Amino acid sequence: MTQPLRVGLAGLGTVGGGVIKILDTNAALIERRANRPIEVVAISARDRSRERGIDLSRFAWVDDATQLAARDDVDVVVELIGGADGPALTLARETLDAGKSFVTANKAMLAHHGLELAGLAEIKGAALKYEAAVAGGIPVIKGLREGAAANVIERIYGILNGTCNYILTRMEAERLPFGEVLADAQRLGFAEADPSFDIDGIDAAHKLSILASLAFGARVDFPHVACEGIRAVESADIDHAAALGFRIKLIGLAAAEGGALFQRVHPCLVSLKHPLAHVDGSLNAVVAEGNFVGRLLFQGRGAGEGPTASAVVADLIDVARGEFGPAFAMPAARLSKLPPADQLAHEGRFYLRLTVADRPGVLAEITAALRDAGVSIESLIQRGVAANGGVYVVMVTHSAVERQVRAALSALAGSDSLTGAPMMMHILDF
């Protein structure tokens, strides 16, 4: 094969620019690896005149990105527009419908429409590739779809959002409060002006739902990902966790349990002995546990121009080689429709931080509430003084069912012994 693979590129932000740069910089090597050249022929973006530091005059310009699908000179479309619906979705449908392959970094679209698009790709014999949608440059989609394919995956979890990990790492290293680090991250471009997508866990939830589909052979089920972000994590929690031998990480976790799909994004206490505890800054990492392979860890840069573009071009190389198949590792029709697991039935150890009035009897009240809910306490420390003058009571429970822990907190909710909202976090015990 010496025919080039001709690419239509929609979206010329950071990643789009990176794709052009890789294809330029590494052209000779990519041509050897793909056994044919990979060439951008047509591009589309919102703003044609923006200065991007790249010579775009050699590419055909298309005002409406969806027109890329119909061009005779385009074999494969790369979509970097973003958004679950709108032009990205239209472009995906029209590209696949035309029997052309489609490469995307769009986690939101896959979380919402992955099943439909995978089915369409199969019917048309085209590729639907999305390595860049999860964990940036880390080949974890391929790792699950192919590398670990012989295994029943028991559990998949990881650090899926670099912005949150960056904020938590700096909160710990510089002993700064959440709000201050967030503001600085926004100033430095590590967090968006509207940061809620990242810090409330939605971005991680999109990615988790995609990983869960691959890992468990199930249809993507984003709406049932339980999602909790990092806004409620206080510096004091990080200190308490450190004193107990843990670091706090935003963890996306999915498991198939008794025919149901458990999916959750939440801040967790991770033991210093676990490799995820040492994944710092904007790095991402994913752990997959298979019934034969054991624990696999994939780690690297989860965002940014180079890493994300690297994943997009890896997908293009697979397309150029003709090495591709069903998007979610098996034909879409064979993916199970797993019901959501009962989140509150989940069992494990918990970290509880209560801010309480500094007076006799408070501890007795708290421990009684836990006892009444059937939760036993592994350790309890009273340490530090909260901003409001209250005292921190920090507990680690023995293994307990989440429903019981929440019942104890509900029982305490009315008490005037508590001077602030309690914080409950899971402990990652595997």
Added chain:
Amino acid sequence: MTQPLRVGLAGLGTVGGGVIKILDTNAALIERRANRPIEVVAISARDRSRERGIDLSRFAWVDDATQLAARDDVDVVVELIGGADGPALTLARETLDAGKSFVTANKAMLAHHGLELAGLAEIKGAALKYEAAVAGGIPVIKGLREGAAANVIERIYGILNGTCNYILTRMEAERLPFGEVLADAQRLGFAEADPSFDIDGIDAAHKLSILASLAFGARVDFPHVACEGIRAVESADIDHAAALGFRIKLIGLAAAEGGALFQRVHPCLVSLKHPLAHVDGSLNAVVAEGNFVGRLLFQGRGAGEGPTASAVVADLIDVARGEFGPAFAMPAARLSKLPPADQLAHEGRFYLRLTVADRPGVLAEITAALRDAGVSIESLIQRGVAANGGVYVVMVTHSAVERQVRAALSALAGSDSLTGAPMMMHILDF
């Protein structure tokens, strides 16, 4: 496709048994992922009567493994016999020559005959797959061949031999000498009766030469891997390294530098800040550094029944799906023939441990030798007493060229100030 992929399995040791167990245990899931069943139909091993805890009566038995290639009921041969030449190589050649795909865990054979076999597979349109040959269950072959394919790889390195890592980890944790841990590892089955293949670094060198081929688009060049094992590592070195903020790991490292291929297996000092420092026991880990993706880390179990068989079956699934191409990421004819790099030109910091007589003037003699060779010292400590009553002088050099460091050690070689052989180790400074 509902036709099963029919497997001929040569070799029924630990991994062969594991392959049968995975295909049995995970049959339904594998059939969904491969979109067709994968079934062992014929087997061969040295000893037919050995008890393996598996019902073999359902498979056709072949006394001579090479006959598997010719059987009409075999689509793909899995080779788990081992050995660079002999029946494994004959089987590989005959299988590929018959246009059938070939899956192997045989690093020695690939290190010696990979180029020939890859070329034969291409001509015949068959797959040559070997995920299990490097780092057991970790999909690092796929990670390099496909996941990082868009990148110029600047460097690849890792912990490639679980036996050495197990020994070094126990030497550190239990403060035991090398010989004692090795003997215990042999008793427990973590090391072979003849351990030299592992502890002298040859096994890691086989794997490194394969990784280097994939990473740099070069022909496998095993004979030029500089290879040093862990026999000379003393408990005292581990202590000294720890005091300096390092752990000692057997590292396989390859880089393409100025059109030459640098390949080396050697014990290194790894900073506690580097993720490889925390890869303990029999785990393996590989780091690839790409010019766009940055640093990727793959970690998991590098040996054993389950992990290795998981990799073999992942390859079978790729074959069943028809998702395969050139074995070394590009057509064999396009692999560069890179000359070996000048090992002694390598630059970096070094750890030096000298065992010296406890008398005045010795330090002056050592530091003069280093000065004369142009090597400057970053830190020097005198600590501990060696078994022979001498004193340890431990140094870390500033960045130096290896040739200079070796010149200094040569100059000291005749001196009666030294009461034992000096130890020199590289510091992994990236």
